[in-house]
Amino acid sequence: MDTGTTRESHRALTQLQVTHELREHQRAWFAEVRRSVIEDGAKYVLADGCTPHEIFVALDLPVVVDVWYSGLVAARRESAKYSQLMTDLGYHDGLSRYQSLGVGVMLDQSDAPKPWGGLPAPALIVGCPPDPSQEVLAAHFGVPCLGVEAPVHSRPDHRWWEHTARDWERGEGSERIDMLVAQFHDVIAAAERIAGRRLDIDRLRAVMELVNEQQEAFSAVRRTICESEKLPVRLGEVLTQVMATQWHRGTPWAVEHCRKFSAEVADRAERRLWVCPDERFRMMYIGEGLWQQIDFFAEFEEAGVVFPRSNYLSFAVDAYPRYGLEDPLRALAARYATFNARMHLPPWAGEWAVWDAQKHRIDGAILLERGAGRNFIARELESSGIPVMRLPVDPVDGRTWSTQRIRGLMEEFIQRLERHAA
Amino acid sequence: MTGWPTTSTGTGTAAHGRDSADAGARVVGYVGTTVPVELIEACGLTPIAVSPEGAPPTGPTAELFEEEFPLEQRLIADAVAHGSWSFAECLVIDHSHSDLFYNLRELRRQHIADGLPPVIAFDLIATAQPSLGEFNQTEVAHLSEALAPLGVRELPPEGLQAVTECWNRARRVVEQLDALRRERRLAGSGLFSALLQWRIGPAARVNAALQQALERASAAPPGSADGVPIIVVASDRLHTARLHETIELAGGFVAGEDDPLAPQALAPRQLGGAGGFSALADRYARYGATRTMHPFGQRNAWLLEGASREVCGVVFVVSGHDRRLGWDVPRLRAELAARQIRSTVISVESCDSGLQPVQIDTLQAELDQWR
Numbered sequence: 001m002d003t004g005t006t007r008e009s010h011r012a013l014t015q016l017q018v019t020h021e022l023r024e025h026q027r028a029w030f031a032e033v034r035r036s037v038i039e040d041g042a043k044y045v046l047a048d049g050c051t052p053h054e055i056f057v058a059l060d061l062p063v064v065v066d067v068w069y070s071g072l073v074a075a076r077r078e079s080a081k082y083s084q085l086m087t088d089l090g091y092h093d094g095l096s097r098y099q100s101l102g103v104g105v106m107l108d109q110s111d112a113p114k115p116w117g118g119l120p121a122p123a124l125i126v127g128c129p130p131d132p133s134q135e136v137l138a139a140h141f142g143v144p145c146l147g148v149e150a151p152v153h154s155r156p157d158h159r160w161w162e163h164t165a166r167d168w169e170r171g172e173g174s175e176r177i178d179m180l181v182a183q184f185h186d187v188i189a190a191a192e193r194i195a196g197r198r199l200d201i202d203r204l205r206a207v208m209e210l211v212n213e214q215q216e217a218f219s220a221v222r223r224t225i226c227e228s229e230k231l232p233v234r235l236g237e238v239l240t241q242v243m244a245t246q247w248h249r250g251t252p253w254a255v256e257h258c259r260k261f262s263a264e265v266a267d268r269a270e271r272r273l274w275v276c277p278d279e280r281f282r283m284m285y286i287g288e289g290l291w292q293q294i295d296f297f298a299e300f301e302e303a304g305v306v307f308p309r310s311n312y313l314s315f316a317v318d319a320y321p322r323y324g325l326e327d328p329l330r331a332l333a334a335r336y337a338t339f340n341a342r343m344h345l346p347p348w349a350g351e352w353a354v355w356d357a358q359k360h361r362i363d364g365a366i367l368l369e370r371g372a373g374r375n376f377i378a379r380e381l382e383s384s385g386i387p388v389m390r391l392p393v394d395p396v397d398g399r400t401w402s403t404q405r406i407r408g409l410m411e412e413f414i415q416r417l418e419r420h421a422a
Numbered sequence: 423m424t425g426w427p428t429t430s431t432g433t434g435t436a437a438h439g440r441d442s443a444d445a446g447a448r449v450v451g452y453v454g455t456t457v458p459v460e461l462i463e464a465c466g467l468t469p470i471a472v473s474p475e476g477a478p479p480t481g482p483t484a485e486l487f488e489e490e491f492p493l494e495q496r497l498i499a500d501a502v503a504h505g506s507w508s509f510a511e512c513l514v515i516d517h518s519h520s521d522l523f524y525n526l527r528e529l530r531r532q533h534i535a536d537g538l539p540p541v542i543a544f545d546l547i548a549t550a551q552p553s554l555g556e557f558n559q560t561e562v563a564h565l566s567e568a569l570a571p572l573g574v575r576e577l578p579p580e581g582l583q584a585v586t587e588c589w590n591r592a593r594r595v596v597e598q599l600d601a602l603r604r605e606r607r608l609a610g611s612g613l614f615s616a617l618l619q620w621r622i623g624p625a626a627r628v629n630a631a632l633q634q635a636l637e638r639a640s641a642a643p644p645g646s647a648d649g650v651p652i653i654v655v656a657s658d659r660l661h662t663a664r665l666h667e668t669i670e671l672a673g674g675f676v677a678g679e680d681d682p683l684a685p686q687a688l689a690p691r692q693l694g695g696a697g698g699f700s701a702l703a704d705r706y707a708r709y710g711a712t713r714t715m716h717p718f719g720q721r722n723a724w725l726l727e728g729a730s731r732e733v734c735g736v737v738f739v740v741s742g743h744d745r746r747l748g749w750d751v752p753r754l755r756a757e758l759a760a761r762q763i764r765s766t767v768i769s770v771e772s773c774d775s776g777l778q779p780v781q782i783d784t785l786q787a788e789l790d791q792w793r
Contacts, residue, residue: 090752090767094744132749139753151557152520152543156527175560182553345521346528372490372521376528379486 013298018261019237022244030116033062037120043194046122048131050339052332055188057250058204059195065247070101070396071291073115079292080398097397098288100133106140123194146190148183151176153338156347161318168322168334180333205328207250214249217258218316224266225308226359230274233265235297235307239289242312280304281417284357286311286377287368288395303414309360315343344373350380357386364417366391387420389413434475436506438622442468443509451507453498454516455682456546456706460589461566463624464582466574471621473661475501482534493743493772494658495522503529505537511572512540517547542568550708558703588625593689595632600685608639609647610676611666617683649675650789651733657744658773668776672785678728686724726757734792735764741773764792
């Protein structure tokens with residue numbers, strides 16, 4: 001295990017004002033959620049990243065995302081501690097920590113302070129699909145755990161990013177949308193019981209409109225990154241911005257903040273404030289947020305290496321928007337019908353990665369060695385002439401990181417890119 | 423990768439499928455526990471479960487199927503990608519194997535595995551949630567439509583009814599076999615070896631094989647199978663009886679197992695053939711036993727109830743490929759302990775390889791204390 005960079009050096013790498021603002025907002029927001037739950041008996045939902053948060057937002061129920069909390073634990077360099085605690089409690093090391101560090105935090109019986117105070121007791125846990133670690137938390141808190149199953153997509157829709165935002169009924173298939181809508185009605189019923197009121201469908205439509213506006217702001221950021229001569233914003237900050245605000249999607253604050261993010265990146269590009277003036281190699285990162293070592297993406301700038309692209313920003317732009325909100329619940333179902341599969345599985349993920357790599361003028365790809373489907377993505381990239389380096393770590397488990405080893409791999413890969421360029 | 427048994431009872435089913443095809447049958451391979459064998463057979467096709475073959479994955483499946491895929495699925499993918507199921511009309515893959523479906527479909531699309539038959543997703547969701555009832559029924563209808571052109575006959579309603587009755591007879595025999603196990607006329611390994619025959623249709627063949635096992639077990643006196651009674655919960659679904667056999671070597675008597683082929687998954691839920699697609703969808707949605715679906719309460723209830731009735735303890739067998747059961751083990755052990763039921767956890771490379779000699783010794787010592 002190796003703890004890598006320090007909190008001070010991480011702060012020194014922060015270039016955007018909106019990143020500072022986001023940190024403050026997240027801390028204050030979570031503190032208020034905790035306070036209101038503990039002191040006022042308020043309700044909130046603990047959910048994964050692929051559940052229809054929009055329903056809860058429309059019912060004014062706060063949503064805390066389990067992968068966000070895992071990322072928080074990792075970013076605070078406490079993942080090794082809680083991963084090991086889980087191992088010691090019988091949750092073997094083969095079980096993914098990505099979504100589940102909250103389990104370690106909540107099962108910790110010691111007096112040690114928990115990250116940001118720990119998770120307060122949720123009123124409902126939701127997963128799409130349900131993750132077994134959520135069952136552990138549901139049992140711990142004694143609350144219901146609701147699962148939503150996404151239907152299989154039997155007919156692959158190639159170049160999906162070109163049509164799913166508007167032509168979603170055809171792209172997803174009406175039967176598949178019906179199936180998710182049926183399950184969303186179960187989610188709505190559970191959420192209404194907690195909220196103590198009925199869902200207003202017009203409010204849901206308004207929330208959906210805000211989500212679209214937020215993704216449009218992200219789209220402007222991607223356009224700036226792709227069209228600028230050099231990279232104007234560090235990937236670590238992009239990841240932080242996209243993920244944290246995505247978990248507030250459908251709120252006016254998220255739209256406003258994303259517009260500020262977009263404006264600040266555009267301003268940097270206009271003033272030619274490049275991350276690395278001597279930019280030589282543009283990398284794409286494929287995988288879950290590397291929250292345990294978010295500064296990894298800035299560590300090779302001296303060698304001219306920058307990271308313009310990750311799944312997160314591009315997925316926000318290409319996969320989230322849904323226009324045509326006459327029936328907002330159907331549009332919402334169409335967002336999630338093939339959600340994760342498009343990011344990770346064939347044929348969607350590989351074709352999309354190649355297209356997006358070309359859009360970002362990518363020289364090489366760093367592929368997190370985790371998750372089904374990644375080998376098809378690597379195959380597509382390599383066959384398109386984009387070299388791929390495997391990053392053999394867990395995105396949140398600090399026990400898997402070795403600075404020396406990762407540096408060695410990166411140095412080798414940079415040499416390979418130099419040969420490739422020559 | 424090592425440790426996959428090649429000699430234990432009940433390894434791969436491809437050879438049976440090829441024999442059936444050579445004899446003129448039209449074979450459909452299926453993957454998963456929610457695929458309705460009755461429907462396949464009613465279309466004039468022979469349902470045979472695709473199971474892992476003996477060798478570790480090589481070639482495209484070794485390169486393209488990551489370790490996140492359970493070992494069982496990588497071995498299945500390897501077998502079908504290398505043409506072991508080229509005789510099949512198609513492969514039907516259920517919802518709990520959707521990643522496998524996507525990858526196999528891509529192998530075909532990119533012509534990476536030319537011996538791979540067409541793959542069909544059967545997306546029935548194994549849940550009793552009423553909101554999914556209509557979807558599940560539609561999925562059965564879609565499967566029927568997909569199979570009809572491959573079969574030797576259209577699907578008349580009475581055809582489904584007759585075939586369902588035949589499979590129901592097999593389900594009743596499973597119940598009888600389980601009763602003989604409770605009387606200790608039949609060891610767990612003997613029962614599970616018989617249940618492995620379920621994978622190789624048609625129903626008439628399954629019935630014949632189960633009847634043979636029933637006759638043999640009926641001839642044994644009560645109490646002839648000894649050992650400390652336990653329930654086994656394995657992280658992988660089983661394709662051999664090796665785990666049962668090695669537990670018996672340790673002095674255990676496997677009185678129950680948590681597996682899609684176990685009696686509680688196969689036997690008691692007999693649907694009426696007249697119910698058609700609706701009854702078929704309902705049965706597989708409710709009782710297509712699988713560990714990957716929410717909610718998990720049905721399995722947990724079975725375990726806690728069974729463990730408190732007839733056994734000395736529960737043995738959890740967790741393979742190095744487990745991504746699921748491990749989340750449940752601490753909680754289930756705590757619930758068992760609260761009921762003063764003993765339990766232990768054994769880590770293995772692969773559940774189908776059974777226990778290693780040192781593990782047999784360790785378990786034997788533990789069971790001696792449980793006795």
